[in-house]
Amino acid sequence: MDFEIGERLRRRVEESRELGEKEFRPAGLEADRLGAPIPVGDPFFDRCVARGEGRTRWPGTGRTETSEPVSVVEKLLVGEELAYWDRGVIISTPGPGLPEDNVLSMGTEEQKERFLGPFVEPDKPRWACFGMTEPGAGSDAAALRTLARKDGDGWILNGAKCFIGGASRSDWILVQATLDPSQGRAAQRAFFVERGTPGLGGFKIEKKMGLKAYESTSFTLENVRVPATHLLGGEARYESSAGFKTAMATFNAGRPVIASNAVGMARAALDESIRYASDHDLLDRERVRDRIEAISRRVRKARLVCLRAGWLADQERPNIIEASMSKAVAAQCAQEAATLGLELVGTLAATGEHLIEKLYRDVKAMDIVEGTGQIQRMIIARKLVGLPR
Ligand SMILES: Cc1cc2nc3c(=O)[nH]c(=O)nc-3n(C[C@H](O)[C@H](O)[C@H](O)COP(=O)(O)OP(=O)(O)OC[C@H]3O[C@@H](n4cnc5c(N)ncnc54)[C@H](O)[C@@H]3O)c2cc1C
Known part of the structure; x- marks a missing residue:
């Protein structure tokens, strides 16, 4: 390893x-x-x-x-980095x-x-x-x-x-x-x-x-x-009848990429939260630090699951569980990170004057596109107990 x-x-x-x-x-x-x-x-x-x-x-x-x-690992790392700055712009680019x-x-x-x-x-x-x-x-x-x-x-x-x-x-x-x-x-x-x-x-x-x-x-x-x-x-x-299977195969290949985008967005939300907390003397509050620690831990976990899903794809090994898990975990983590930020920034975020408010609106789609969180969890559960998708 x-x-x-x-x-x-x-x-x-x-x-x-x-x-x-x-x-x-x-x-x-x-x-x-x-x-x-x-x-x-x-x-x-x-x-x-x-x-x-x-x-x-x-x-x-x-x-x-x-x-x-x-x-695939390279796509994940580059996608994570670009999504840190703006995920919507990634999808807008030509190709x-x-x-x-x-x-x-x-x-x-x-x-x-x-x-x-x-x-x-x-x-x-x-x-x-x-x-x-x-x-x-x-x-x-x-x-x-x-x-x-x-x-x-x-x-x-x-x-x-x-x-x-x-x-x-x-x-x-x-x-x-x-x-x-x-x-x-x-x-x-x-x-x-x-x-x-x-x-x-x-x-x-x-x-x-x-x-x-x-x-x-x-x-x-x-x-x-x-x-x-x-x-x-x-x-x-x-x-x-390969048409449907091919469409689904596209989505399987795309899930870790969407997930790594979500990790980038989670990192951005976390960085914004820490910056805001630091600028407003909130870091000496234990409960604020606890929440930052909890989100940081989840971001790192999500990142590892994504990279493992991508690494398996590069080895041409089955990755259905890992691909779905990466998307389910990373999208949820990005929403939690944005929620933390929104709560810390408070009324300034409510007025739309802070990046965290945009991130909060942006991250929700990561749970929806290419298979919602519920659908990912269903796929994982069925696969774990040996049922067909
Ligand atoms: C920003 C954005 C970009 C998109 N881009 C594209 C694109 O380029 N191409 C494309 O083809 N599509 C695209 N989509 C569509 C996307 O793939 C669908 O929105 C997604 O598949 C969910 O379908 P739905 O919105 O109809 O929700 P529904 O399928 O109606 O689901 C509604 C809710 O019910 C839940 N649910 C549904 N079935 C089950 C079940 N069996 N068990 C438990 N819960 C269930 C879902 O998780 C969800 O919470 C995009 C969507 C968004 C928001």
Whole structure:
């Protein structure tokens, strides 16, 4: 067991700290003040692209990957550091985002070329997103109702999605739909729907209590026609029920990342609490110190669970329990840390004049996205006693 991180990773974390402080914190505070996502044309996104961010891991047709793959542990440590400064800004940044893994693992070569190609060396900020959640299907993703009907050599999609990150600015949305709602998960498939496709519309940016830097958007699909080539994995997937499993696999891989973001936010809340308590002579009160100690202990515990989930993923070993545990523990810890801060700061926080109030609003989503705390605990319990998910 080795708790040391190498020099290269240490430098990356250090660079993330500098970037977070210089760019992410101010951008997040401004979006929160305005109560609106960072606009598409904001120079912040041009700077992201200029720094080489927002690129796909896919090397491009006929090219072989030359750069070393980024380990999950590295993603966790960098994500924790950036989320310390602003988690909403992380999600706002351009790139192929959540569906990239699905396309890499299941997409045909033509689909990689068409949908990931523009992200190899993006000429401008570009986004893509994954549309799973619906007004009637959140935790129970198997209940989704967006219908895909075969029509000649293509597909017709009808339905509605909500809370989809970056949907109105995405080049394409990977839409999860069902061929037959009565068949549950086995009938689900994913389809690429490009911006401007007739019938894709009704975009509405949701009102959120926190994480205002990025848009969460609802939209509708009314007789949206996509060619057969837009079924993820190609026609071979028509008969295969791997669609739902792949969607779920994405979430499994994402949970430790969300969890490490929550650890970063918990650390930020803790630091703000200690700073405030120090500035206001509260640290000589034993009960204040006790609470700071309790939260610090939980933050460290959450961090270790996250890193273990990531380390297992890097070893390509099963990590379902650890991935769910990391998310359940870290999201709860971030809420406790923000609550401590809010209570210490008191009336100043209530007026919205202190960062802790924003953190308090931001952290709640960490318990909701990609599987709520309750759902994580259910997954852990079922797995522990040997029941299927
Ligand atoms: C900020 C934000 C960003 C998001 N981004 C995306 C995105 O990019 N793409 C996307 O597809 N979705 C996204 N979502 C949606 C998110 O995945 C869902 O909100 C989440 O899955 C919960 O679904 P729900 O809100 O419908 O709650 P519900 O499923 O209706 O749950 C309501 C409550 O009941 C509890 N509950 C539900 N079922 C059970 C059960 N069986 N046992 C015990 N308790 C249960 C839940 O834990 C929760 O507390 C986002 C949501 C938020 C808030």
